[in-house]
Amino acid sequence: MQPFLTLVRRELGSCYVSIIGYAIVAAVQFLLGLCFVIVLRALNGKPFDVPVTEAFFNNGLFWLVMLLAPPIITMRTYALEKSSGTYETLMTAPVGDLQVVLAKFTGALLFFMSAWLPLLAYPFLLKRFSVDLSQVDTGAVGGTFIGIFLFGGLYISLGCFASSLTRNQIIAAMNAFVLGLGLFLLSYLTFIVPPKAGWQSAVLSHISMIEHMRDFTRGLVDTRQVVFYLSLTAMFLFLTLKVVESRRWK
Amino acid sequence: MSASPMIEVENLTKRYGGRAAVRDLSFTVKRGEIVGFLGQNGAGKTTTMRMLSCFMPATAGTARVAGFDVFTQADEVRRRIGYMPEGNPLHLDMRVREYLKFRARLKGLSATRSRERVDIVTEQCGLGDVAGKVIGTLSGGYRQRVGLADALVHEPELIILDEPTKNLDAHLTRAVRQLIKDVSKDRTVFISSHLLPEVELTCTRVIIIHEGAIRESGTLDELQRKMSAGQQVIAELAAPVPDLREAWEHLAEVEHFDISAAEGDFHRCALTPRAGVDLRPQIFELAKARGWPLRELTRTRHSLEDIFVHVTRREQEEP
Numbered sequence: 001m002q003p004f005l006t007l008v009r010r011e012l013g014s015c016y017v018s019i020i021g022y023a024i025v026a027a028v029q030f031l032l033g034l035c036f037v038i039v040l041r042a043l044n045g046k047p048f049d050v051p052v053t054e055a056f057f058n059n060g061l062f063w064l065v066m067l068l069a070p071p072i073i074t075m076r077t078y079a080l081e082k083s084s085g086t087y088e089t090l091m092t093a094p095v096g097d098l099q100v101v102l103a104k105f106t107g108a109l110l111f112f113m114s115a116w117l118p119l120l121a122y123p124f125l126l127k128r129f130s131v132d133l134s135q136v137d138t139g140a141v142g143g144t145f146i147g148i149f150l151f152g153g154l155y156i157s158l159g160c161f162a163s164s165l166t167r168n169q170i171i172a173a174m175n176a177f178v179l180g181l182g183l184f185l186l187s188y189l190t191f192i193v194p195p196k197a198g199w200q201s202a203v204l205s206h207i208s209m210i211e212h213m214r215d216f217t218r219g220l221v222d223t224r225q226v227v228f229y230l231s232l233t234a235m236f237l238f239l240t241l242k243v244v245e246s247r248r249w250k
Numbered sequence: 251m252s253a254s255p256m257i258e259v260e261n262l263t264k265r266y267g268g269r270a271a272v273r274d275l276s277f278t279v280k281r282g283e284i285v286g287f288l289g290q291n292g293a294g295k296t297t298t299m300r301m302l303s304c305f306m307p308a309t310a311g312t313a314r315v316a317g318f319d320v321f322t323q324a325d326e327v328r329r330r331i332g333y334m335p336e337g338n339p340l341h342l343d344m345r346v347r348e349y350l351k352f353r354a355r356l357k358g359l360s361a362t363r364s365r366e367r368v369d370i371v372t373e374q375c376g377l378g379d380v381a382g383k384v385i386g387t388l389s390g391g392y393r394q395r396v397g398l399a400d401a402l403v404h405e406p407e408l409i410i411l412d413e414p415t416k417n418l419d420a421h422l423t424r425a426v427r428q429l430i431k432d433v434s435k436d437r438t439v440f441i442s443s444h445l446l447p448e449v450e451l452t453c454t455r456v457i458i459i460h461e462g463a464i465r466e467s468g469t470l471d472e473l474q475r476k477m478s479a480g481q482q483v484i485a486e487l488a489a490p491v492p493d494l495r496e497a498w499e500h501l502a503e504v505e506h507f508d509i510s511a512a513e514g515d516f517h518r519c520a521l522t523p524r525a526g527v528d529l530r531p532q533i534f535e536l537a538k539a540r541g542w543p544l545r546e547l548t549r550t551r552h553s554l555e556d557i558f559v560h561v562t563r564r565e566q567e568e569p
Contacts, residue, residue: 002355002358003355003356003358006352006355006356007356009352010341010352013344014341014343014344017343017344018343084339084341084342085335085336085337085339086339086340086341087339088300088305088335088339089333089334089335089339089340089353089400090356091305092303092304092305092328092331092333092335093328093353093356093357094325094328094329094356094357094358095356096325247305247306248306248307
C-alpha cells in the first residue's frame with residue numbers, strides 16, 4: 001500500500017509542478033466558463049424547460065474538454081518515464097507492476113477530477129443570482145459529477161494504455177485522442193441509424209456516451225451505464241498492465 | 251545466510267530475437283567484494299545488470315542475489331539491491347531531497363526511517379548544498395551523486411552501478427570514484443564500465459566480458475600473472491650494438507629483440523621470450539660474464555588495458 005500511495009503522490013505532484021498541468025486546468029476553466037456564459041444567456045429571461053446541468057453539458061465545448069484533457073494529462077505517464085529512463089529505476093524498485101499501473105491511473109484521475117472542482121461553485125452562483133431556485137437540483141449536480149468521474153476514468157485509463165505503448169509523449173497523446181474520439185463518435189451512430197425495434201439500435205443506445213451523459217446530467221444514474229464505464233476502464237487498465245508486464249516476455 | 255555469495259550467476263543467457271546478447275554467463279561475487287564488470291560497448295554489460303536487478307528476465311539460466319532468485323523472488327531481490335542504471339535517469343522536475351524521500355518511501359522505508367536515511371545519504375554523497383534544488387538544474391556531477399544516493403538510501407546489501415562515471419570530466423570522475431570507494435566499505439559493489447582505469451582503481455576483482463561471454467576473471471594480480479607469460483623484458487646495457495645483437499641471436503630463448511639507443515653508452519633492448527620463459531636471470535648472467543654494465547632489467551607489467559585488449563582481440567580472431 002505504501003509504495004502505491006507514494007507513487008500516487010508523485011504522479012499528482014508531477015502534474016502540479018508542470019506547466020502542462022496548469023495549462024490543462026486553465027483551459028478547462030476557460031471552456032467551462034464559456035459554457036456557463038452560454039447557459040446564463042439561455043436562462044436570461046426565457047422560460048427554461050430542461051435542467052441547468054443538462055443545458056450546461058449539452059454543448060460541444062464540454063465534450064471538447066472531456067476529449068482533449070485526458071490524453072494530455074496521461075501522455076507523460078509512461079512515455080516520459082520510458083524516454084528519460086526513470087522507468088528502469090521505477091521497475092527495479094520493490095513495487096509490483098499492478099501497483100504502478102493503478103497508481104499512475106489514480107494519480108491522473110485525481111488530477112483530472114481536481115480540474116473540475118471549480119464547477120462546484122457554479123450551482124451556488126446560479127442559486128445566489130437566480131430568482132427561480134428550482135433551476136438547480138442537487139441530484140442533477142451529483143449525477144453530473146458521477147458522470148464526469150466515470151467518463152474521466154475511462155478516458156484516463158485509455159490514455160494510460162496509449163502512453164504505455166510508446167516512449168514518445170506526442171504519439172501517446174495522439175493515439176489516446178484518436179482512440180477516445182473514435183469511441184465517442186460511436187454515439188453519433190444513434191443519430192444516423194434510424195431507430196427501429198431490434199438489437200442494433202438497442203446496442204447503439206447502450207454505447208452512446210452523449211445519451212449516457214444526458215441521463216447523468218438529469219440526475220439519473222443507471223447501473224447499466226455505470227457497468228459500461230467501469231468495465232471499459234478495467235479493460236484498458238488490464239491492457240496497460242499487460243503492456244507493462246510485456247517486458248518480461250520479450 | 252551470510253555464507254551464500256552475494257551474486258550467483260549460472261549459465262545466464264539472454265536472446266533478443268535470434269541474437270544472443272549474453273551467452274552462458276557464469277560467475278559469483280562474494281560478499282564485500284568490489285567487482286568490476288568490464289567490456290566494450292555492446293558486450294552485454296547492461297543486459298546482465300538489468301537481469302540481476304530484475305528489470306527483465308533471462309532467456310535461460312539462473313541468477314541469485316543474496317540467495318534469492320531474481321525471477322521468482324524478485325521482490326526480495328529488489329529490496330536488497332541499489333541499482334543505478336546507465337545514464338543515471340532521474341526525475342528532473344523534483345527537488346533533490348524530495349526525490350530521495352520519494353525513492354526511500356517507494357522502497358518501503360517508514361516515514362521517520364526515510365527521513366533519517368535521506369539525511370545520512372545526503373551527507374554521505376555531499377549533497378547538503380543542493381538538497382533544496384531542482385534536479386534538472388544540477389550539474390552532471392551532482393546528478394551522479396543523487397543517483398548514487400538513491401541507490402544507497404535503503405541500505406542495500408548490493409549496489410549495482412552501470413557506467414557510474416560516464417560523461418563526467420576527470421575531476422568529477424575522481425570524486426565519484428572516491429565516493430564509490432567510501433560507500434563500498436560495508437557492502438558489495440558491482441560496477442560495469444568500459445573505462446579501464448575506472449575498474450583498475452576501484453575494484454578488487456575484474457570480470458571481462460566480450461560478446462556476451464566471460465573472457466577472463468580474477469583479481470588484478472591474478473590477471474597480470476596470467477598474462478605475464480610471454481612478457482617483454484627490458485634491459486639497458488652498455489655494450490656495442492653488434493655484440494648485443496650477436497648475444498641475443500645466440501640465446502635460444504629469445505624469440506624477438508629490438509635494440510635502441512639510450513643516453514650515454516647504454517642501449518635499450520626489448521626482448522620477447524619464447525614460450526613464457528623469464529629471461530632476467532640469463533641476461534644478468536650474460537652481462538656479468540661479459541662485464542657489461544647493466545643499469546635496468548625489468549619485466550613489463552601488463553596494465554589492465556593490455557589484458558583487456560589482448561583478451562578481446564583473441565576472441566575476435568577465433569571465429
